[in-house]
Amino acid sequence: QVQLQESGPGLVKPSGTLSLTCAVSGGSISSINWWSWVRQAPGKGLEWIGEIHYSGHTNPNPSLKSRITLSVDKSKNQFSLTMTSVTAADTAVYYCARGAFSYFYGMDVWGQGTTVTVSS
Amino acid sequence: DIQMTQSPSSLSASVGDRVTITCRASQKIGRYLNWYQQRPGKAPNLLICGASTLQSGVPSRFSGSGSGTDFTLTITGLQPEDFATYFCQHTFSTPRTFGQGTNLEI
Numbered sequence: 001q002v003q004l005q006e007s008g009p010g011l012v013k014p015s016g017t018l019s020l021t022c023a024v025s026g027g028s029i030s031s032i033n034w035w036s037w038v039r040q041a042p043g044k045g046l047e048w049i050g051e052i053h054y055s056g057h058t059n060p061n062p063s064l065k066s067r068i069t070l071s072v073d074k075s076k077n078q079f080s081l082t083m084t085s086v087t088a089a090d091t092a093v094y095y096c097a098r099g100a101f102s103y104f105y106g107m108d109v110w111g112q113g114t115t116v117t118v119s120s
Numbered sequence: 121d122i123q124m125t126q127s128p129s130s131l132s133a134s135v136g137d138r139v140t141i142t143c144r145a146s147q148k149i150g151r152y153l154n155w156y157q158q159r160p161g162k163a164p165n166l167l168i169c170g171a172s173t174l175q176s177g178v179p180s181r182f183s184g185s186g187s188g189t190d191f192t193l194t195i196t197g198l199q200p201e202d203f204a205t206y207f208c209q210h211t212f213s214t215p216r217t218f219g220q221g222t223n224l225e226i
Contacts, residue, residue: 036216038164046156046164046207046218059214062121095163105211106154106169113163 002027004096004111012090012118018083022096022111029072030054034099035079036107037070039092047092051099052079086118122146126208126219133198133224141193141222143186143208152212153191155184158221159204167206168193195224 008020022035029035037049050060052070060068069082083090093115097107123146133139143153151171156164166175168184171191181202183194195202203226208219 045221046158046209048209048216048218051214051216061215063215097163099211099216100169103166103169103173103175104152104154105216106166106209107156107164108166108169108175110163110165 002098002109004098004109006094006096006111006114008094008114008116010115010117012086012116013120014087014118016086016118018086018090018116018118019080020082020094020096020114020116021078021080023076023078025077029077029079030074032101034059034101034105035072036097036099037081038095038097038107039090040095040113041089041092044092049081049094088118090116091118092116121215122149122210122213122217124208124210124217124219126222128222129220130223130225132226134226135198135200137198138194138196139198139224141206141208141224143191143193143219145189145191145210145212148188149210149212151187152210153184153186154209154211155182155193156207156209157202157204158207164207198224200226 034051036051058070072079093113098109099105100108155168158164
């Protein structure tokens with residue numbers, strides 16, 4: 001079955017750039033599903049960051065749109081998140097997930113999450 | 121943006137109890153409402169999609185209902201492993217907002 005694995009630096013300096021990649025295994029990224037990013041600040045709820053289709057179409061969260069870039073690499077079967085001008089408020093566990101067309105775009109497959117800390 | 125209001129934020133219950141969590145959307149979303157369970161330190165797990173469709177492997181004690189703006193998640197006969205945090209999420213449009221979460225504790 002499809003599995004997702006996030007990777008990227010665990011520590012980013014304030015005003016720096018956060019870059020994460022999600023590798024898709026057990027299935028093709030070139031499907032009708034959406035590939036999403038969700039984050040969770042310590043002790044807080046879930047925040048939807050945005051999603052990308054294998055065609056390259058993206059839907060970023062308007063609250064983050066000016067700072068994020070979503071991209072997909074079909075040859076490597078992975079997708080990525082880049083966030084600029086990070087602050088301590090961006091410290092969170094970042095998850096990648098699949099928004100499944102068959103399930104009303106519910107996120108049926110998740111990565112294990114990667115912790116990103118913004119600190120000097 | 122569609123806002124999701126989930127209640128209660130926390131809930132105390134006992135094994136065997138029946139509990140209900142509600143989620144209200146700020147505008148009609150049809151049945152584009154999903155429920156997740158999250159245990160500490162783990163990724164969320166999709167329980168119910170389309171307001172009432174149980175995901176494969178999810179026990180039948182979980183059920184969902186509603187359409188339009190008002191939705192409920194019901195757990196009948198709580199088991200020890202059900203004590204976790206539950207989130208609703210709409211997928212009617214973007215941004216696909218989550219509710220604030222309900223911490224279900226013993």
